[in-house]
Amino acid sequence: MEYYVELKLRKDAHNGGFSNGLTLCGSESTKGLERIQEKDNLIVYKNSYNHYITMNMVDHNDVIEVSTVFENRGCESTTIEMLSSFALKGIKADKIHRLQSFWSAEGKLRIETTKELHLEPSWNRCGMRVEKFGNLGSMPVRKYFPFIALENSETKEFTAVQLYIPFSWQIEILCKEDETLSLVGGIADRDFGHWFKNITPGETFTAPKAVIARGKSLYEVCDKLVKAQNPEISQLDQDMGIMFNEYCTTWGNPSFENIKKICNKLKDKAVKYLVIDSGWYGKNEGWWASIGDWDVNYEKFPGGLKKAADYIRENGMIPGLWFELESVGRLSKHWENTEHLLKKDGVVLTVGDKRFWDMSDPWVIEYLSNAVIHTLKECGFGYIKIDYNDTIGIGCDGAESLGEGLRQRIRATQEFFRKIKEVIPDIVIENCSSGGHRLEPSMMELVSQASFSDAHETTAIPIIAANMHRVIKPSQSQIWAVMRGSDSDNRIYYSIISTFFGRMCLSGDIYDMTDRQWSLIEEGMDFYREAADIIKSGTTIKIENLVKSYNKPEGEQTVIRKYENKLLVIAHRFENSNDISMDYIKNYKTVREYGTLECDFSAKAWLLVE
Incomplete structure (x- = not known):
């Protein structure tokens, strides 16, 4: 895998290979860049217009933080139509992981193979293959999270990226000359996001930061990205x-x-x-x-x-x-x-x-x-x-x-x-x-x-809350538990246990609750406080969930978070669910448990130590 820069200036030619309108990558602007300096954490390019592009790559806490700076040292103004925050090429991967997001249904994991996305080189290597996605506007997590992970299922190697970008953004997966992929992302460009930027002589422009993690599982790379925040x-x-x-x-x-x-x-x-x-x-x-x-x-x-x-x-x-x-x-x-x-x-x-x-x-x-x-x-x-x-x-x-x-x-x-x-x-x-x-x-x-979501009282709350572990710190993820006087014991458990994925936020008709209901709520609050260090500082090592529909979830979900010698295990049953096996925690000692898993739409949590 190689780091590089993608650039498109207005005055330069677009790429061929039937790619114009699909991507601004591979343009004359990129081909005209000359590497004039390269160190462990720095690459500097220069072009014939006396523009300098510096890509800084800082190794920090198991991730690479990438920032790309364009500097106009020429005598004329120029217009950037695309500048990558990050660009990687020579990636061997056969699976793509993305996180889809709509209102009250955030972070749904979407996994596709490169073949399903038609990302194979053409028979004579002249046609560009492109999968481009992103979001336009001031809600950067409206369709997708600015996140991607590429997996090589043969070697179990993952490469994941998270963009630090609160406005329109894009990520592109490209394939042309061989079986490897290029991965490029940053501000949504002239074609995709109606963005271009004039740079006067002496002026610089810095693209939004990207953070890149590599590891042996999706859990590992997501944990690295989240902990880098x-x-x-x-x-x-x-x-x-x-x-x-x-x-x-x-x-x-x-x-x-x-x-x-x-x-x-x-x-x-x-x-x-x-x-x-x-x-x-x-x-x-x-x-x-x-x-x-x-x-x-x-x-x-x-x-x-x-x-x-x-x-x-x-x-x-x-x-x-x-x-x-x-x-x-x-x-x-x-x-x-x-x-x-x-x-x-x-x-x-x-x-x-x-x-x-x-x-x-x-x-x-x-x-x-x-x-x-x-x-x-x-x-x-x-x-x-x-x-x-x-x-x-x-x-x-x-x-x-x-x-x-x-x-x-x-x-x-x-x-x-x-x-x-x-x-x-x-x-x-x-x-x-x-x-x-x-x-x-x-x-x-x-x-x-x-x-974490506007999912105030839906049965999908624990699914969405678990999704958030891949992209934000659980210690920042505020999860609703809305209490009603009509709530059964199972409903109280289901709601309160959902907050163990992050920060507990109570709401609802609390003055209508019985003493019995309040005793269950306060028992859950005590459990939450005892689990707080695991929620805050732990690592999510398992999210087991095959749910397809968020409106009518079926099946079951198990999430395990580990910190030092302690485990927090959270299990939810949905409609048409099966019993949830606890074999993976049999070698741990139970410190505390809360809830019950006796039927559909029930939940239980355990605090365990080795």
């Missing part, structure tokens, strides 16, 4: 504390009275955070359409938000508050504030009932600093849930291309995340985008936690 976890959030989010209690209609009711039920339950979700603002016209104003609804909160936050703290919890700060709803007073809203082709960009602030606009940043950061600080909130519920799409005005406009605005959003932490250093930030649409590493490194 370096999130800025708040000092308040180092202990895997349990949270309660009231969204599935009030369904977007919080008030001081129902927050008091929740507090009174939770004050002795060892819950660390209580988050006031959507609907605390506006004029009782619905939480969705009122986004953007952030004026507290004094009918619901007659003493203001500080009174509610103070009450939460008086009951021993850290108060949290929900914002969808990048968006403006149809009923907002800012709906027609078009000077500061994103446009595409000169027209205000409208998606359903949403418009979007231009996050690179100083006026917008000042407004949001007052509406969001000042509110958090003045009222004493220690936690912010930042939601994002639709996508900009292919891009926006404000730069030389729609894709570059998108890139710049999303980078500005990330700068606002940093600004929040600069003003409130210990703030706990939750990354939410209709659940899991922003679960990529560059966003995850800015936050303490993230919503």
Whole structure:
């Protein structure tokens, strides 16, 4: 396997082999690159225009971190239509692993052979074969995660890549001259993502980072990629504390009275955070359409938000508050504030009932600093849930291309995340985008936690939660357990045990639960706290799951996570399930167990030691 660079400049010819329109790889721009320097962790290229491309490859914690820098040392401006974050060639592989993702169904593992994808060289090696996929817009995990793993099933060798990219991206698998594959990825290019970038003399441009791992199993390479992520976890959030989010209690209609009711039920339950979700603002016209104003609804909160936050703290919890700060709803007073809203082709960009602030606009940043950061600080909130519920799409005005406009605005959003932490250093930030649409590493490194999904009460929750182990840290993956007064023992076990895949987030009609139900919930909370070190620091060594449908899951799932001499085993049964064998844990001693596996839609977890 060899590292190299793919580049396409506007002035240069496209590749042949029937590839134009399929890929920008192999262009005259790439063929014209000369390697002028090569070290263990550095390759420098130069072309006839006096452009320099430097690929840095840093070996760090069992992965290679790749960054690619384009520098224009010439006398004329140039236009990049594609620049790879990473490019690998000479890979021997026969299976492709990808992670598909739709709303409330994130991270489904998709495995295909190279033959199924038609990735075989043509009979005389003149035709390019291309499998190109990715995502367009400001929800980078809407169709696929920016992840791929190639497997050589003969040698059991895996090569996996994760892109650190919060906007439009692409990954390409290519085959032409021989039986090996090339693997290339980065910003979605001129053809795929409406992106090109003008580089003036003396200017540089750095492509988004990629991280590459190699190993002998999918578990190994995924674990390496996840452990390579370096999130800025708040000092308040180092202990895997349990949270309660009231969204599935009030369904977007919080008030001081129902927050008091929740507090009174939770004050002795060892819950660390209580988050006031959507609907605390506006004029009782619905939480969705009122986004953007952030004026507290004094009918619901007659003493203001500080009174509610103070009450939460008086009951021993850290108060949290929900914002969808990048968006403006149809009923907002800012709906027609078009000077500061994103446009595409000169027209205000409208998606359903949403418009979007231009996050690179100083006026917008000042407004949001007052509406969001000042509110958090003045009222004493220690936690912010930042939601994002639709996508900009292919891009926006404000730069030389729609894709570059998108890139710049999303980078500005990330700068606002940093600004929040600069003003409130210990703030706990939750990354939410209709659940899991922003679960990529560059966003995850800015936050303490993230919503794993908007799958609040579905039977697919444990499946989605287990999927997340391949791409984000379980210590950041916040999983819902929505409690209802009608819940059976099995339903309580099923829901609570699902949270053992990450961070426990309770919600629902908790004041309607019986003492018996509460005893089961608290038993699960105790189990979670005892398992927290395995969840946080362990390695997932098994995800056994043959489920096809997420709406009607059938079969069973077993997940094992190991840390030092301890195991956390989590088993769920779905419809038409079979008994789950425990043979693989017979040599371990049971420290604690929780739940039961007596029927369909039941669950059980074990803590074990060698």
